Amino acid sequence: MSSRLRRAVGPRPMGVGSAPTGRRSVLLAAASLGLSFALPALPARAARRRGLERPRSLLVVWLAGGPSQLETFDPHPGHAAGGPTQAIATVVPGVVIAADYPRLAEVLDRFALVRSLVSKEGDHERGQYAVKTGYRPDPTAIHPALGAIAAHELPAPGLELPRFIALGGAEFPSRGGYLGNELDPYRVFAPGQKGQNLVPHVPADRQARRLGALDSLTRSFETGRGAAVRRTFHEHTLRDALTLMDSQQLAAFDLDGESEAVKARYGDSDFGRGCLVARRLVEAGVRSVEITLQGFDTHARNFAGHSAQARLLDPALAALVGDLEDRDLLDSTVVLVMGEFGRTPSINPLDGRDHWPHGFSCLLGGAGIATGQVIGSTDPDGVAKHPADPVEIPDLAATVLAALGIDFAREVATPVGRPMKLSAGTPLARLLCGEA
Amino acid sequence: MPVPIFGRFTLPRQTLPAVALVVLSLLVGAAASDPLAVRRRAQPPSPGTDRSSGGTLPTAATVAAIDRLLAERRSVAGLEAATAADELALLRRLWLALAATLPSLEEIRSFEADSAPGAIDRALAALLADRRTADALARRLAAALVGDEKGQFIVFRRDRFTTWLADQIAANRPWDGIVREMVAARGLWTDMPAVNFVTQAAADGVIDADKLAGRVSRVFLGARIDCAQCHDHPFAAWRQGEFEGLAACFAQARLSPVGIEDDPSRVHRIERGSVAAVATPVTGEGRNVPPRVPFGREWFGTGGTHRENLAAWVVHRDNRRFDRAIVNRMWGILFGRAWHEPIEDLPDPGPETNPDDLLDLLAADFRDHGRDLRRLITVITATEAFRLASTHPALDSDEGCDRVAAAWGAFPLSRLTPDQVIGAMVATTSLQTIPRDSHLLTRTIRFFRETDYLREYGQVVDSQGGALPATIPQALVQMNGKLAREMVEANAVTSTGRIAGMARDDVARLELAFLVALTRRPTSEEREMLLPLLTRADTKGRGVEDVMWTLFNCPEFSWNH
Numbered sequence: 001m002s003s004r005l006r007r008a009v010g011p012r013p014m015g016v017g018s019a020p021t022g023r024r025s026v027l028l029a030a031a032s033l034g035l036s037f038a039l040p041a042l043p044a045r046a047a048r049r050r051g052l053e054r055p056r057s058l059l060v061v062w063l064a065g066g067p068s069q070l071e072t073f074d075p076h077p078g079h080a081a082g083g084p085t086q087a088i089a090t091v092v093p094g095v096v097i098a099a100d101y102p103r104l105a106e107v108l109d110r111f112a113l114v115r116s117l118v119s120k121e122g123d124h125e126r127g128q129y130a131v132k133t134g135y136r137p138d139p140t141a142i143h144p145a146l147g148a149i150a151a152h153e154l155p156a157p158g159l160e161l162p163r164f165i166a167l168g169g170a171e172f173p174s175r176g177g178y179l180g181n182e183l184d185p186y187r188v189f190a191p192g193q194k195g196q197n198l199v200p201h202v203p204a205d206r207q208a209r210r211l212g213a214l215d216s217l218t219r220s221f222e223t224g225r226g227a228a229v230r231r232t233f234h235e236h237t238l239r240d241a242l243t244l245m246d247s248q249q250l251a252a253f254d255l256d257g258e259s260e261a262v263k264a265r266y267g268d269s270d271f272g273r274g275c276l277v278a279r280r281l282v283e284a285g286v287r288s289v290e291i292t293l294q295g296f297d298t299h300a301r302n303f304a305g306h307s308a309q310a311r312l313l314d315p316a317l318a319a320l321v322g323d324l325e326d327r328d329l330l331d332s333t334v335v336l337v338m339g340e341f342g343r344t345p346s347i348n349p350l351d352g353r354d355h356w357p358h359g360f361s362c363l364l365g366g367a368g369i370a371t372g373q374v375i376g377s378t379d380p381d382g383v384a385k386h387p388a389d390p391v392e393i394p395d396l397a398a399t400v401l402a403a404l405g406i407d408f409a410r411e412v413a414t415p416v417g418r419p420m421k422l423s424a425g426t427p428l429a430r431l432l433c434g435e436a
Numbered sequence: 437m438p439v440p441i442f443g444r445f446t447l448p449r450q451t452l453p454a455v456a457l458v459v460l461s462l463l464v465g466a467a468a469s470d471p472l473a474v475r476r477r478a479q480p481p482s483p484g485t486d487r488s489s490g491g492t493l494p495t496a497a498t499v500a501a502i503d504r505l506l507a508e509r510r511s512v513a514g515l516e517a518a519t520a521a522d523e524l525a526l527l528r529r530l531w532l533a534l535a536a537t538l539p540s541l542e543e544i545r546s547f548e549a550d551s552a553p554g555a556i557d558r559a560l561a562a563l564l565a566d567r568r569t570a571d572a573l574a575r576r577l578a579a580a581l582v583g584d585e586k587g588q589f590i591v592f593r594r595d596r597f598t599t600w601l602a603d604q605i606a607a608n609r610p611w612d613g614i615v616r617e618m619v620a621a622r623g624l625w626t627d628m629p630a631v632n633f634v635t636q637a638a639a640d641g642v643i644d645a646d647k648l649a650g651r652v653s654r655v656f657l658g659a660r661i662d663c664a665q666c667h668d669h670p671f672a673a674w675r676q677g678e679f680e681g682l683a684a685c686f687a688q689a690r691l692s693p694v695g696i697e698d699d700p701s702r703v704h705r706i707e708r709g710s711v712a713a714v715a716t717p718v719t720g721e722g723r724n725v726p727p728r729v730p731f732g733r734e735w736f737g738t739g740g741t742h743r744e745n746l747a748a749w750v751v752h753r754d755n756r757r758f759d760r761a762i763v764n765r766m767w768g769i770l771f772g773r774a775w776h777e778p779i780e781d782l783p784d785p786g787p788e789t790n791p792d793d794l795l796d797l798l799a800a801d802f803r804d805h806g807r808d809l810r811r812l813i814t815v816i817t818a819t820e821a822f823r824l825a826s827t828h829p830a831l832d833s834d835e836g837c838d839r840v841a842a843a844w845g846a847f848p849l850s851r852l853t854p855d856q857v858i859g860a861m862v863a864t865t866s867l868q869t870i871p872r873d874s875h876l877l878t879r880t881i882r883f884f885r886e887t888d889y890l891r892e893y894g895q896v897v898d899s900q901g902g903a904l905p906a907t908i909p910q911a912l913v914q915m916n917g918k919l920a921r922e923m924v925e926a927n928a929v930t931s932t933g934r935i936a937g938m939a940r941d942d943v944a945r946l947e948l949a950f951l952v953a954l955t956r957r958p959t960s961e962e963r964e965m966l967l968p969l970l971t972r973a974d975t976k977g978r979g980v981e982d983v984m985w986t987l988f989n990c991p992e993f994s995w996n997h
Contacts, residue, residue, distance in 0.1 A: 123639050125585055139583060139650055140660060140780070162908060182907050187892070196892065197912040201921050202982075209969055210982050210989075216965040217990040224827025225997075227837045228849050234906060234991035241911035416778040 054332035056367050056404045057282045058150040060132075060290040061275070061317060063309075063339035064170060065297030066124070066360075068353050070343065071306035073097050073361040074115045074378055081345035081382030084303055092372055100310030103318035109372040110321050110330065111337075111365035112431055116376020116387035117396065119341055119357035124297070127340030127357060128172050134397025134423050141414055145174035146336075146400055147288040148183040149422050152176075153406045154287040160247035161286050162186035167274040168292040178414035182237075185290060192273035194253040198245050211242075252284040253277055265319040267312060275316040279323050282333055296339055300350035321365065330366050334403045338362035345382025359387030362396070368403035370433050394425030402427040495815045498801040503820045505794055510843045518824040518846035523547075525997070526556050526823060528955035532852065532996050533770045534563050534813070536572035537859030540866060541931070541952050560817060564810045567606055573809075574602035575855055576769055580655050580780075581618070582636040591635045591691060593625045600629030610807040611762055612751035615656055619747035620740070624695035631696040634689055634743075643696075645686035645704060649679060656750050658761035658782035661730060674730060680706060681728025685746040698741040756785045759799035763812060767798070770816050772850020772996045773841075822847070826997040850996045851906070854893050857914075857994060861923050864952045864984070865930050889919050906994070914989055924984045926977030936980040942970040945980055953987035 063072075075098045076082035087096035090105040095113065097105055121127040126137050133143035144152070151163035166174060166185035176183025188195045200207045222229045229235075244250070255263065255276060266272035274291040281289050293313060298305035317337065324330040342360025343353035359378040365371050376389040401408035401423050408423040510517055521529075527547055531539045539547070547559050563569050578598045587594065604614045618633035625632050637647040653661035661674045661682060684704030689696055704725045727742045729735075729749050737748030751758055760782055768774030775794055776782050782795070789796045802812050816822060821844045828846035830836030840846050852860065892913045914920055926933040931952050939945040946966055950958045958966065966983060973979030987993055 123588075126639070137585075139647070139654065140778075184907060184909075186909055189891075195912075197909070197916040200916055201924075201985075206973075206978070206982060209972065210986050213966050213969050213982070213986040214989055217962065217986060217992065220959065220962055220965075221990060221992045221997075224825075224829070225831040225846075225849065227834050228826075228831045228840075229991055229995075231834070231837060232849060232851070232906075232991055232995055234995070237906045237908060238911045238915075238989070241908045241915065244908060245912070245916075416781070 054329070055154055055156070055285070055287070056150075057154070057286065057333045058147055058288045058400065058404055059278055059282060059320075059333050059335045059366070060147055060288075061313075061320075061335065061337040062128075062132075062170065062290055062292045063296050063313070063337065064128070064292050064294045065339065066127070066341045066343055066355055067296040067309070067339045068298065068302060068306055068343035069115065069356075069359070069361040069378065070345070070353070071098050071303065072101070072310075073113055073363065075099075076378075076380035079380035079382075081378075081380060083347055085306075092374070095374055098306075098310065100307050101314045103314045107318050107321050110325065111335070111363040112369055112371050113361065113363055113374045114376060114391050114396070114431075115359070115361045115374060115378060116390045117338075117342075117360045117362055117393065118387065118390045119360075119393045122341060122355045122357045124340055124355075125172050127355075130393055131338060131340050131396075132174055133177070134394045134425055141418065141420065142175055142177035143420070144177035144179040144183060144422075145185075145290075146397055147174050147185060147290050148176040148179055149401060149406065150288040150404055151183055152179050153401075153422075154404065156285055156287050159249070159285050159287075160243050161249045161252065161281065161284060162244070163286065164288040164290075165281055165286055166290040166292070167191040167277055168270055169294070170290075170292040171294070174290060178418075178420060179412070180415075185288075188253065188277070191270055191277045191291075192253075192255045194250060198250065200245070214238075249284050252280040252286070255280075262319075262323075265315060267315045267319075269312050269316070271312045272316040272319075275320040276323075279320055279327075279329075282324070282329055283327065298343070298352050299348070299354055300352040302343065302347070302352045324366070333366045334364070334369065334400060335366040336362065336364050336400055345379070358385050359390070364396075364400070364403075364431065366403075368405070368433050370431055373430070375428070375431070391428065392425065394423060395428055396425070398423040398425035399427040399431050402432055495801070495811065495818060498797060498815050499818045501791065501797050502794060502815075505792060505797070506819070506821050506844055510845050513839055513843040513845070515830065515839055515843050515845045517820065518826070518828040518840075521823055521825045521847060522956070523556055524956050525825070527559055529770075529822075529847070529996060530556075530560055530563055530817065531955075532856050532860070533772075534572065535566060535568040535859070536575070536853070536856045537568065538863040538953075538955060540863060541948065544951055544955060557818075560814065564813065567602075570602040570606035571598075572855065572859070573605050573769070574598050576853075577601060577765075580765065581633060581651075583651075585636070587636045588638040588641075591625055591638050593629065593632055593635075596626055596629040597632035597636075605809065608808065608810050611802075611809055612758070612807045615751055615758075616747040619652065619656075619750060620743040622695065622697050628695065634686070634696050635691070637686075638691060641691055643686060643689045643691065645683040645689075646679075648686045648689075649683035652746070652750060653682065654780040656761055657755070657757040658764060658776075658780055659757055660781050678728070678730035680704070680725045682730065682746075684725045684727040685729075685742045687727070688742050698743060700741075753803055756789070756796070756799055756803075757782070759803045759807070760785060760795045762809075763798035763802055763816075764795055766809070766812050767816055770813065770822065771848055773848045847997065852994050852996060854889075856996075857893070858889055858919070860993065861919065861988065864988075865923050889913065889917065892917060911989075914994070915985075920985070920988060924981050924988065926981050932980045932984050933977060936976040942967055942979070945970055945976070946983060949980060949983045949987060953984060954992055 070076060070082060071085050075085050075087040075096060077085060077087050086099040088099045088102060088105050089096055090108040092109050092113075095108065097108065119127060119130050120136060121130040129135075129137045129143075132145040132147075134146065135143040147164050147166075156163055162185070164174075164176075164183055164185040166187045168191060169189050170187075173187060174185050175181075186195065202210070218229070218235055251257070255273060258276060263273070263276065266276045271291065271293045278289045278291050293309065295305065295309055321330065321335065324333055324335070338361070341355055341357040344356045345353075347353060359376075376387050376391060378384075378387045398408045406422065408421075408425070408427065410422050411419045412422065414420055507517070524544070524547075527539055527544070531537060547555060550558060575598055578594065578601055581601075582592075582594060582597060586592075601614070617630040621628050621630040621634075623631055625635050634643060634648060637644040637651070650661065653659045659674075661679050687704035688698040688700060688702050690699050690702065704727070705722050706725055727736075727745070729746070732749065732752065732755055735749045735752035735755060737745035739745075740748070749755065761780075764775050764782060765779060768777075768779055785796065786793070789800050791797065798812070798815065801815060802808075805811050824845070824847050826847040826849060828836075828840050830840050831846065841848060893910050923930065924932055926936050928934075931948075935945050935948045935952070939948055943963065946963060947957050950956060950962075966986070969982040969986070970976070970979035973982060
């Protein structure tokens, strides 16, 4: 690991001297000085448990921009709404998906497919808020994303990595909301390159001196306001950050140990690498991971655009599910694949489709989910606005939390004392296995 | 190995902020021979406090009444007041709260050179007249006025709105006039920037009247009438029908090719639980809702558009909620903690102004003196509470922290906003005052760095204005981020480089670094503890880099105190 850390240190800024080593040497140097800042936190512990015994994780594959249900999981070839998109059969008898997803078709039985999601929000920012939190935007409170709730509710002893990690740039990042900004996801903008800002600018000896001075200045600021300063959690947070900088668990971000064949299966793209890193993070015990694939907002050239997206999504998603299963992690990981809304059955003059929150699709698989089924349907001719057997967004959110074993209806107090339920929805019993 | 002073100009990496630094530094430097020297400058006039015979009415009576009220509160709590804050600590508070940055070394020197009584008041007056204050207050207020959503493309222009608001603040336009324009303005989002208050609520080309009604009641009146959008308020008097009537005041507003306009034919219609403003009344299961306000109906304007009538009601001088809301918000901006939180859910005012209610005291003063924001700031910052130290013997226990906080027995610690953190870091880069009329430097650095920095730093202030503790990514970006490295690096244009090169010895270097980053001098203990950073470093540049890095990452830097 230390060699990996050293490798990750990279080139130094001009004029600042030789490359530093990892923080472990800083720790040693600092510990000898008796500096409280530099004391290591909890010992690293590998997540060894497997299968149902393993604590659950949530993995959200976020399709940003509003993926067209018709070009992904709910094609209607030969109908007015279907456009030129063709369909292929899947391992689930009688269920077809868009022909751009041949690999996913082979593992579709690991998912339940909902084709009748209904949201009340047709704007990107509001729509993603609604889907990610299960609540409509409310100017008086920020609701936590499902990923933040999972990180908050599911314990992760021994984890030095952040509990909630978001891979790939998302225009509207998930939030910890009223659960606290420490549950905002740790964001990695370029998956496969480790996180940003993890390497000190200076060599170990200077870093140790700096931390020692920082310790002194913190003590000095505590004079006359000790408890008030401790309440800021400044030092606590800094120590967590230093622990993360030197954690062996950072190896989960590093793809050097993966074979070329594995990387190729996920695809040579940020998204493919993100999915591979996501698998490694779940394996390391991270409770909540979100991977974003941008580019579904196809108001023009919808069909070409969606085909291009499928070339990224299809291999990565199929590889991710296959790998999780091979490693006996799928039984403990809830996988949710969706975006903020779907796209119109009608095709606009630019050969595009516009926003459509009235009947769109998601995939839900993994832990506690009754897979291999399809819920709801949309009108192939796009005449009926409302889908059959509609599923409301709050109910989907409650289902995800229930599958994670979280008491979805629990009320928590916001920082201003307002009681809020983690979810205001009702889980769909038919989406949950009996034990959930 | 010496630090290559001009080395970075040969670097292929991102140098634009550095180039901007150099250009401006040269411009400024041409006029200023020695930035480390003490220089006097013309003293600005005092603000309108009792300490001068300024233009506005004396604030002494209000300040004394607040001081008395808080003294009683402490007495009931059995708590002594903290000692008075050091003058430099006050200067730092004022700069952070008003200009969202720190005083430069030049400004600190100038302040210290002003030995006549009332120097801090003169410093405040100068700050109030400074465009940076207008800009920073506008950014702060805009976050509440139009939220942090991106809004609908094209029709919502946050930049135009914020600049307009800063212009109004710079001109010291009364708050009621500013609010009237926001609520009632017509025109294009570019030509009439105030209309962005309304267009912020546009979605899919439709103005969301409910959103505006909620925002008006929360932001301008400190009342969460929008709870009544779906149900009667659980503990306040608001009823669902009252919210609908308030929303109906925005029914006439619509987007048109010439911007926001009011169409008298439009009515507010509730269709089986969903709300829509439609061009013509529809018969059927729905019902039309006329504009109606939940209280003070006699204040509602007549003869104007619904929005103009509403604006007249909001700012009516008998509408005490209006004044209580802004004084509470301004108290929050200045102290880092509002008098009442949640900031937008204030208790109902009593039937009469209550001299034992701080919000009433401040609100009455504000209303009776032209709703003058500068005067309001002057009053709040003249109170004893604002000028107390942030240390207190009781702050050594959690229980004591709660007691001190409840009685305002010491100045509260509050987390800097991202705006303040970036402003403070940029300020410490330059020893001189960044020219008042040309804060191009700040803007350039912001332009190139703020987006990246904020992307990594994330949110600090929640929707109710309360400060949240730091996160691990924030600690990482502060320690190891790109901006931090550029700010700390010793070269010809950073204060680090200049302190390293120009100060006479290590003791002076340490003192300058403290003044620049923490607006104070080190104590003798701190000097003893930190001097080894300088004496043991390979070069003076690296030593000062280490000191500056330490100062940037200590809690004192990122918590107002």
